[in-house]
Amino acid sequence: MSGRVIVVTSGKGGVGKTTASANIGVALANTGASVALVDMDIGLRNLDILMGLENRVVYNLVDVVEERCKLRQALVRDKRLPNLSLLPAAQTRDKTAVNAEQMKTLCQELRNLFEFVIVDSPAGIESGFQNAIAGAQEAVVICTPEMSAVRDADRIIGLLEARKEEIEQYRLVVNRIRPNMVRNADMMSVNDVLDILSVKLLGVVPEDEEIIISTNKGEPVAGTDNTRSGLAFRNIARRLRGEEVPLLDLDVPNGNWLNRIMTFLNPVKV
Amino acid sequence: MSKITIVSRGDQSLLIDIAGCSTFKEAIEQLSSTYLSAGQFWQEQLVDLNLGSLILNRPQAAQILALTNGIGAKPNQVFAKNAETINALKDLDIEVTKGNPPTVSSTTIKQEEATVVSNNKDIANSDPVKETSSVDQPASEVKQKESEDKKVKTKIEQVIVFDGEEQPKAGDEQSAQVKEADAATELETSQDSILMAAATANTTKTNKRTALYLKQTLRAGQAVSHNGDLIIVGDVNAGAEVVAEGDITIWGSLRGIAHAGIDGNTKAEIRALRLQPIQIRIASYIARSPDSSNSSLSASASAYTAETAKLVNGKIRIVHSTLEA
Amino acid sequence: MQILNWFFRLNDSDSARNTAKDRMQKMLVYDRLELPAGRLEVLEEELLAVVSRYFELDADTTHFDLQQTERKAALIANFRLLRAKC
Numbered sequence: 062m063s064g065r066v067i068v069v070t071s072g073k074g075g076v077g078k079t080t081a082s083a084n085i086g087v088a089l090a091n092t093g094a095s096v097a098l099v100d101m102d103i104g105l106r107n108l109d110i111l112m113g114l115e116n117r118v119v120y121n122l123v124d125v126v127e128e129r130c131k132l133r134q135a136l137v138r139d140k141r142l143p144n145l146s147l148l149p150a151a152q153t154r155d156k157t158a159v160n161a162e163q164m165k166t167l168c169q170e171l172r173n174l175f176e177f178v179i180v181d182s183p184a185g186i187e188s189g190f191q192n193a194i195a196g197a198q199e200a201v202v203i204c205t206p207e208m209s210a211v212r213d214a215d216r217i218i219g220l221l222e223a224r225k226e227e228i229e230q231y232r233l234v235v236n237r238i239r240p241n242m243v244r245n246a247d248m249m250s251v252n253d254v255l256d257i258l259s260v261k262l263l264g265v266v267p268e269d270e271e272i273i274i275s276t277n278k279g280e281p282v283a284g285t286d287n288t289r290s291g292l293a294f295r296n297i298a299r300r301l302r303g304e305e306v307p308l309l310d311l312d313v314p315n316g317n318w319l320n321r322i323m324t325f326l327n328p329v330k331v
Numbered sequence: 332m333s334k335i336t337i338v339s340r341g342d343q344s345l346l347i348d349i350a351g352c353s354t355f356k357e358a359i360e361q362l363s364s365t366y367l368s369a370g371q372f373w374q375e376q377l378v379d380l381n382l383g384s385l386i387l388n389r390p391q392a393a394q395i396l397a398l399t400n401g402i403g404a405k406p407n408q409v410f411a412k413n414a415e416t417i418n419a420l421k422d423l424d425i426e427v428t429k430g431n432p433p434t435v436s437s438t439t440i441k442q443e444e445a446t447v448v449s450n451n452k453d454i455a456n457s458d459p460v461k462e463t464s465s466v467d468q469p470a471s472e473v474k475q476k477e478s479e480d481k482k483v484k485t486k487i488e489q490v491i492v493f494d495g496e497e498q499p500k501a502g503d504e505q506s507a508q509v510k511e512a513d514a515a516t517e518l519e520t521s522q523d524s525i526l527m528a529a530a531t532a533n534t535t536k537t538n539k540r541t542a543l544y545l546k547q548t549l550r551a552g553q554a555v556s557h558n559g560d561l562i563i564v565g566d567v568n569a570g571a572e573v574v575a576e577g578d579i580t581i582w583g584s585l586r587g588i589a590h591a592g593i594d595g596n597t598k599a600e601i602r603a604l605r606l607q608p609i610q611i612r613i614a615s616y617i618a619r620s621p622d623s624s625n626s627s628l629s630a631s632a633s634a635y636t637a638e639t640a641k642l643v644n645g646k647i648r649i650v651h652s653t654l655e656a
Numbered sequence: 657m658q659i660l661n662w663f664f665r666l667n668d669s670d671s672a673r674n675t676a677k678d679r680m681q682k683m684l685v686y687d688r689l690e691l692p693a694g695r696l697e698v699l700e701e702e703l704l705a706v707v708s709r710y711f712e713l714d715a716d717t718t719h720f721d722l723q724q725t726e727r728k729a730a731l732i733a734n735f736r737l738l739r740a741k742c
Binding site for chain 1: 677688
Binding site for chain 2: 119
């Protein structure tokens with residue numbers, strides 16, 4: 062097997078990289094693919110918590126790289142999806158514990174075992190990020206419709222473009238969009254962000270309180286029905302698998318009659 | 332992120348690893364807080380310093396050495412990677428070993444031993460009076476069980492069973508353990524056992540090992556390992572890791588990972604004022620916290636209940652610490 | 657409908673959304689070129705000096721702008737020429 066290694070990155074912290082990684086992983090696994098989630102945020106690991114697997118972590122990525130254990134020993138199988146595994150980051154080390162060469166070797170090994178290898182990169186553009194993208198052929202850039210996040214995403218895209226030989230394609234996910242705010246011209250729309258960044262869109266995820274609830278439960282929203290963010294992540298997974306899936310209609314009119322008239326008169330472009 | 336790690340190795344010296352510090356200022360701050368918190372412990376202690384790739388000029392290197400000397404420790408070997416630092420140390424007539432210090436070898440953990448921990452924190456930490464009323468086993472039967480098993484004088488309050496991926500069934504031998512919680516009566520009859528405990532303590536395995544005493548809360552990313560017993564006055568937070576060849580005693584809450592008996596000692600124990608670990612490892616055995624998040628949330632709100640984790644018949648069990656023999 | 661749409665979008669130009677977009681676009685040209693602040697102004701002066709060696713210019717109407725399409729930037733310089741110098 063020669064799987065696809067996809068790095069999830071953003072530049073700015075707190076835009077939902079780890080949440081997106083977990084959900085894309087779960088959504089891909091739900092389509093039947095075998096998936097490995099790799100937490101490259103060494104020293105500040107969180108992916109295990111989002112997946113609800115923190116109590117099962119015995120070995121980690123650094124243990125594998127430093128040959129204290131076999132790769133298979135370090136992979137933690139998901140509670141619900143047997144075809145989904147997590148390779149946790151080390152908590153008591155820092156990002157210098159792994160270098161780009163080691164990461165490439167590791168990704169190669171993972172590609173032989175899984176159809177998809179999703180790498181959650183740390184925030185920033187320094188060595189941690191450089192190592193995270195070292196073994197990847199594709200990138201998913203996460204960004205929220207805020208100026209600081211867009212600027213950092215632009216920087217990341219510039220760095221990814223500079224490595225065209227390795228990173229064959231990169232696509233954008235606009236996270237935490239609030240249709241109401243876009244409609245009232247208080248927030249940049251998805252098209253605004255795309256205009257600015259000139260990049261291919263992979264998906265749009267609405268702001269959703271369910272994300273907080275799911276994080277607390279350790280069960281990513283993509284695994285549960287009837288959440289809008291979960292559906293958005295499942296669509297992203299289908300697009301990653303090459304399906305043509307239309308963007309979510311986020312324009313659900315809610316509340317008072319004035320809002321509905323406004324929506325009708327001025328349909329929001331997200 | 333780990334800024335400072337104290338590693339006790341097979342030989343006589345302790346390794347203080349400050350390679351995680353990126354600046355001199357950080358190194359000094361971390362070092363002084365570690366030295367201060369451990370107090371008398373450092374007197375006459377042979378100490379190796381790992382400076383990693385920290386860049387130090389001569390006065391800075393001198394300051395770090397002075398700090399180490401000041402608390403009574405004896406610097407033994409110094410490890411450094413940066414050329415400037417090595418030169419600075421050479422100027423001070425300090426022997427420098429280039430590169431990384433040898434690390435402690437850890438035992439391999441048998442992954443297949445990973446188990447489901449099923450304990451009922453709600454019951455364990457709730458009001459004892461309430462609990463007595465909810466116990467379905469008659470007290471007489473409890474006493475009988477205790478007298479049957481004279482070796483374990485502790486009252487078993489929580490039972491952790493590992494049974495592959497399955498929850499223990501009711502009536503199962505492992506789960507049909509005693510849940511008796513009449514603390515008051517237990518205290519009345521406990522005088523003898525305490526004396527016995529004192530008498531037997533002298534002959535236990537602990538007297539040969541050295542203990543590392545740390546007065547400090549360990550936060551996420553911090554790790555302490557020691558080749559003897561480990562005593563921590565403070566909490567071990569989630570994301571922190573404590574590893575010892577002997578017992579681990581925590582005067583505070585254990586929320587992170589604790590691994591006692593890392594060299595394979597199955598007699599090693601882990602005790603804390605409040606046991607809420609993500610994982611407990613003793614020798615090559617692992618127990619993990621239950622998957623349902625509710626129990627840990629409710630437990631954090633409840634009172635302190637000192638508990639000990641130990642291996643009983645190849646299973647990690649959590650028992651009430653107070654009356655241990 | 658057009659009129660109503662126009663009505664509802666009347667104050668769009670100074671909405672938070674459009675302000676953000678405009679600021680972003682200007683900022684990113686500089687970011688992508690790694691252009692230090694002030695460098696463009698120096699270039700403007702030098703260009704003006706060179707061009708005015710050959711032409712008489714209407715200095716008030718000269719206009720410099722950095723624009724970009726598809727992540728590629730372009731410098732647009734606009735000179736109103738009055739007559740050639742001999």
